[in-house]
Amino acid sequence: MxxxxxxxxxxxxxxxxxxxxxxxxxxxxxxxxxxxxxxxxxxxxxxxxxxxxxxxxxxxxxxxxxxxxxxxxxxxxxxxxxxxxxxxxxxxxxxxxxxxxxxxxxxxxxxxxxxxFMSQGSLENHLFRRRSYSKLLSWNLRISIALGAAKGLAYLHSSEPIVIYRDFKASNILIDSNYNAKLSDFGLARYGPDYGMTHVSTRVVGTYGYAAPEYMATGHLTIKSDIYSFGVVLLEILAGRRAYDPNLPETEKDLVKWAGPYLTNKRKILHVMDERIKGQYTVRAALKASSLALKCLSEDRKSRPGSDQLVIELEQLLKMCKTQ
Missing domain, CATH: 3.30.200.20 (Phosphorylase Kinase; domain 1)
Incomplete structure (x- = not known):
């Protein structure tokens, strides 16, 4: 044809x-x-x-x-x-x-x-690929990149009309020469629901492991779908693990399911954290970051924070990191 x-x-x-x-x-x-x-x-x-x-x-x-x-x-x-x-x-x-x-x-x-041109490539490359140009991101840089990505989402969610990104993942977060994070690839983006509507109904697309469960089940898309995906990426940033890794044992393949039980426990949280940044953060900072990820990953979309709240909490966390 x-x-x-x-x-x-x-x-x-x-x-x-x-x-x-x-x-x-x-x-x-x-x-x-x-x-x-x-x-x-x-x-x-x-x-x-x-x-x-x-x-x-x-x-x-x-x-x-x-x-x-x-x-x-x-x-x-x-x-x-x-x-x-x-x-x-x-x-x-x-x-x-x-x-x-x-x-x-x-x-x-x-x-x-x-x-x-974004000279430092994608967040995915830095977290998961051992390429020569990929720099091991420090704890502070990771939180700074998460903050930049949250600011990008907050802008989309406050625009007129609202834009739902729909493909928030580590490979779509690009990093410039100053390690500023920028969202890329808007091919799957959609405008938010019309006045009086609660969601946009679409065919389910995106990348496995990042999509919100209610969107996967119903095709109902809201800005809180982006927040869930943000929580997955924040977890990847903390753990240095992919959202889904088929090479890991069965109980560890799905990052959200594996990490969930550890995220609110002061002693267990270190079991989740990326070994490569050990000693760069306090347990208090790790718990604050993991608590934010957990809120984003709530099964109840209404209880997830807004993107403006993500910015506020990550700014507080970054300030805490720089003064510790």
Whole structure:
């Protein structure tokens, strides 16, 4: 079956976004060479490139402003709807804790998105992958990154209309050269419920281990679905373990189920904490962080904190960490 043709008018005409020429992006990324690839996901490959920060013209590789160019794989897991969602959300939203979308490129069936380059990669890489560029994140940096991500969520949840992120996970939290956290990949985002409605009904999508149980069971999406996912990521940050790890013993594969019984006990909490940051925090700080994670993971979505409350509590925790 032939692919449905794209139409330029599908793209939101935002004055904040530049429409790039395909040949310029080709030049900026060294002709999309494999050694320019910095990531790959359901959307497609992500290439590193370089442009002039004022004119946005391609520059010699390694000079000017670093960019990340995401190329849509037309036969991949994400397609037209997600590509347009990314443009329509990031083309209008602007916050220090959201990755900046600089522009896009449309050439026949090809679709590309151009972002600011996040030099420290994803939180997932730092927590779970032993790559040469991945730095072992200290306790203070971990809490600072959690705070930055919470600020990004709080902005989305307070925008007009409200935006439900729907794909909050460690791989979508990117880190810049100053270790500031920024949310990326808005392909699955949705606007919140209309006035008088309690939720948005959608097909269940996302990544196993991060989605709220009520959303998985009913498809009912609310901002509290994002809060549950935040709790999972906060637990990953504390434990240095994945939300779901098939390589672990059966009783430890699911992080939330395994860690839950330990999170409120002063003696047991250390059993959950990442061994690599041992000695960098007080038991009081660990309990405060784990208590927040537990509140986010409540089965009752109404008892989960709001994203603005996450910001307040993490700011208090970071202040506690820096004065201890």
């Amino acid at each position: 032939p692919l449905k043709p794209w139409r330029q008018e599908e793209v939101l005409q935002s004055s904040n976004l530049k429409r790039f020429d395909y040949d310029d992006l080709k030049k900026a990324t060294k002709n999309f060479r494999p050694d320019s690839i910095v990531g790959e996901g359901g959307f497609g490959c992500v290439f590193k490139g370089w442009i002039d920060e004022n004119t946005f013209a391609a520059t010699r590789y390694g000079t000017g402003l670093g960019i990340a160019v995401k190329e849509l794989n037309l036969h991949g897991l994400q397609g037209r709807q997600e590509w347009l969602a990314e443009i329509n959300y990031l083309g209008t939203l602007c916050h220090p804790n959201l990755v900046k979308l600089i522009g896009y490129c449309v050439k026949e069936e090809q679709r590309l998105l151009v972002y600011e």
